[in-house]
Amino acid sequence: MSREPDAYTGQTLGGSGWRSPLRAFLRTETGGAAVLVVAALAALVWANAAPSAYTSFWDTRLSVRFGTYGISLGLREWVNSGLMTLFFFVVGLEARREFDMGELRECKRLALPLVAGLSGMIVPIALYLAINAGHGSEQGWGAAMSTDTAFALGVLAVAGRGMPPGLRVFILLLSVVDDPLSLCVIAFAYSDRIAVPALVVAIGTLALVLLGLRLGVRHGSVYALLGVVAWVALLESGVDPVVIGLALGLLTYAYPASRADLEHASGLFRLFREQPTPELERSVRASIASAISPNDRLQRIYHPWTSYAVVPLFALANAGIEISSDQLARAFTSPVTLGILIAYVLGKPLGIVGACALTTLASRGRLRLPVGWGAATAGGSLCGVGFTVSLLIATLAFHGARLDEAKLGILATLVCSFLTARLVTAAIGLLHPPLRLRALLGKAETIVDLAVPVDPDHDHIRGPHHAAVTVVEYGDYECPYCGQAEPVVRELLADFGDLRYVWRHLPLTDVHIRAQLAAEAAARQGRFWDMHDLLLSHQQALRVEDLHAHAVAIGLDAERFERDMRAHAGAARIAEHVESADLSSVAGTPTFFINGRRHHGAYDLTSLTAAVRAARERASVTA
Numbered sequence: 001m002s003r004e005p006d007a008y009t010g011q012t013l014g015g016s017g018w019r020s021p022l023r024a025f026l027r028t029e030t031g032g033a034a035v036l037v038v039a040a041l042a043a044l045v046w047a048n049a050a051p052s053a054y055t056s057f058w059d060t061r062l063s064v065r066f067g068t069y070g071i072s073l074g075l076r077e078w079v080n081s082g083l084m085t086l087f088f089f090v091v092g093l094e095a096r097r098e099f100d101m102g103e104l105r106e107c108k109r110l111a112l113p114l115v116a117g118l119s120g121m122i123v124p125i126a127l128y129l130a131i132n133a134g135h136g137s138e139q140g141w142g143a144a145m146s147t148d149t150a151f152a153l154g155v156l157a158v159a160g161r162g163m164p165p166g167l168r169v170f171i172l173l174l175s176v177v178d179d180p181l182s183l184c185v186i187a188f189a190y191s192d193r194i195a196v197p198a199l200v201v202a203i204g205t206l207a208l209v210l211l212g213l214r215l216g217v218r219h220g221s222v223y224a225l226l227g228v229v230a231w232v233a234l235l236e237s238g239v240d241p242v243v244i245g246l247a248l249g250l251l252t253y254a255y256p257a258s259r260a261d262l263e264h265a266s267g268l269f270r271l272f273r274e275q276p277t278p279e280l281e282r283s284v285r286a287s288i289a290s291a292i293s294p295n296d297r298l299q300r301i302y303h304p305w306t307s308y309a310v311v312p313l314f315a316l317a318n319a320g321i322e323i324s325s326d327q328l329a330r331a332f333t334s335p336v337t338l339g340i341l342i343a344y345v346l347g348k349p350l351g352i353v354g355a356c357a358l359t360t361l362a363s364r365g366r367l368r369l370p371v372g373w374g375a376a377t378a379g380g381s382l383c384g385v386g387f388t389v390s391l392l393i394a395t396l397a398f399h400g401a402r403l404d405e406a407k408l409g410i411l412a413t414l415v416c417s418f419l420t421a422r423l424v425t426a427a428i429g430l431l432h433p434p435l436r437l438r439a440l441l442g443k444a445e446t447i448v449d450l451a452v453p454v455d456p457d458h459d460h461i462r463g464p465h466h467a468a469v470t471v472v473e474y475g476d477y478e479c480p481y482c483g484q485a486e487p488v489v490r491e492l493l494a495d496f497g498d499l500r501y502v503w504r505h506l507p508l509t510d511v512h513i514r515a516q517l518a519a520e521a522a523a524r525q526g527r528f529w530d531m532h533d534l535l536l537s538h539q540q541a542l543r544v545e546d547l548h549a550h551a552v553a554i555g556l557d558a559e560r561f562e563r564d565m566r567a568h569a570g571a572a573r574i575a576e577h578v579e580s581a582d583l584s585s586v587a588g589t590p591t592f593f594i595n596g597r598r599h600h601g602a603y604d605l606t607s608l609t610a611a612v613r614a615a616r617e618r619a620s621v622t623a
Helices: 021-049 051-059 075-100 108-132 138-144 149-159 165-189 196-215 220-237 242-250 259-274 278-291 294-318 325-331 335-362 373-382 388-397 400-429 433-441 480-495 514-523 528-537 544-553 558-566 571-583 605-622
Strands: 061-066 069-074 460-462 469-475 499-505 591-594 597-599
Touching: 021 051, 021 149, 021 294, 051 075, 069 075, 075 165, 075 220, 075 242, 075 294, 075 388, 108 138, 108 165, 108 335, 138 165, 138 335, 138 388, 138 400, 149 165, 149 373, 149 400, 165 242, 165 373, 165 388, 196 220, 196 242, 220 242, 259 278, 294 388, 325 400, 335 373, 335 400, 373 400, 373 433, 388 400, 400 433, 433 605, 460 528, 469 480, 469 605, 480 499, 480 528, 480 605, 499 571, 514 528, 514 544, 514 558, 514 571, 528 544, 544 558, 591 605, 597 605
Parallel strands: 469 499
Antiparallel strands: 061 069, 460 499, 469 591, 591 597
């Protein structure tokens, strides 16, 4: 193949370079983990090289005043309670996207992550309290419960090579439960005395946000202003104001871009090209914005900022500890340090894997892990790393020497989690290949995104009808990206003997559909694939006379072909394909489904081969 893989990311109608929000989220979290490590190390160097300068800098007061009213906080408090609100806003956005469009859109799939997430917090808390009972440090239990998703996914990228893609999704689903519950703990267990009037103002402001959503108000500035008001009210109430970020994120709905909205935006853009007026420019921007859900837009804006700026700044402000040999010796005999370390390294995997096992048994196999038990154990070990929320709660629960002991325990979880995960993955690697596949993949049913299943008696199929893997492509013969993908599909069919390929029409209705009709007219004479190949390899020759020339070239009855074309003989089948595309939320061409699951990202040979191979492995385990 002569093209670079990045060339195989375009889509007609849906736009070029579109990627799965979940994959984008995971990539940003993983990359952000590296920046987070650098920031934590910088804090340690700063705190030990110039301890007084580190402390005095972050204790510096910064005041913001509006007339007679003002807020005065230390720089560390501005980071912890101010900027971290954006971090939890992004957490809320991703949680809402999972409920609306992701793995949790089926209610039964919420049960197992919910139980595992709860158990993965309760067991570590119990271990921490058992170790700290009678030592006067029991109030730090909240610092021993929350997984840092960024670090967990970063460690997975290094220590979890060979793990199935579903493991990342599983960890993310656990964080959907973990992070909101942690925020509730901060709000109710680690907040100061509650000022009821200010709390009522915050709740009333959230009610206005709900009313705005109900009335269809789409101006982001309105919700930003209401969010600031609610943040200030919570700060005055004594409740940690980061909670407002999570609440606003959970209220921001997500939905896939519809083909109708995209076609409307495309039509307006063509009008703008013909008549570039300010009015049409505003209409085009509004139409494009309405086609993309607020959740997706806000994630793309704020997630890079929180991963690469806010959370590293939080680490810089909170991870600085003066370290000496005497202090290390005291810390690792301290119930605070040991409690946090054991709670994460032992309690997290025990809580998560144990809860999954009990839930699967109690449901008699109806509720299953999205991955195998080996991968789940590795995921439980990876979840044994605490940082962001854990540090935040530690700063609320402790002061002085005990705070330093808590920080050392939290930082130690990163190293221990990495080592534990490496041991688990190494043990899985020693298994016999069939057992290893089962340990990694399991037997859970995956969500099927393809709304209309393949019908061997009706669909256009290449390859064996009872193949282990089915690739469905929604395409258009005039779409240049479909022409680009066609040789990739040919190589896939050549490389995999147990692969069947299905083509479904999704014509560009704002251009014309003659090419689709030609393919269907050829199908009536048993020559669909011959015409299909010609149309994709001659995308610049799709006029009526060209189509007739193609018919003659493949030996069709020209008179019958012309008669079927005039009668639109294949229009009903094309309409069925378009309807199935709409039911499957297909917005652009080409769109691929592999064993019923939508393939996101590039469609170069490497990417599609990896996806087909993974589907074949899962099919073999299920069989």
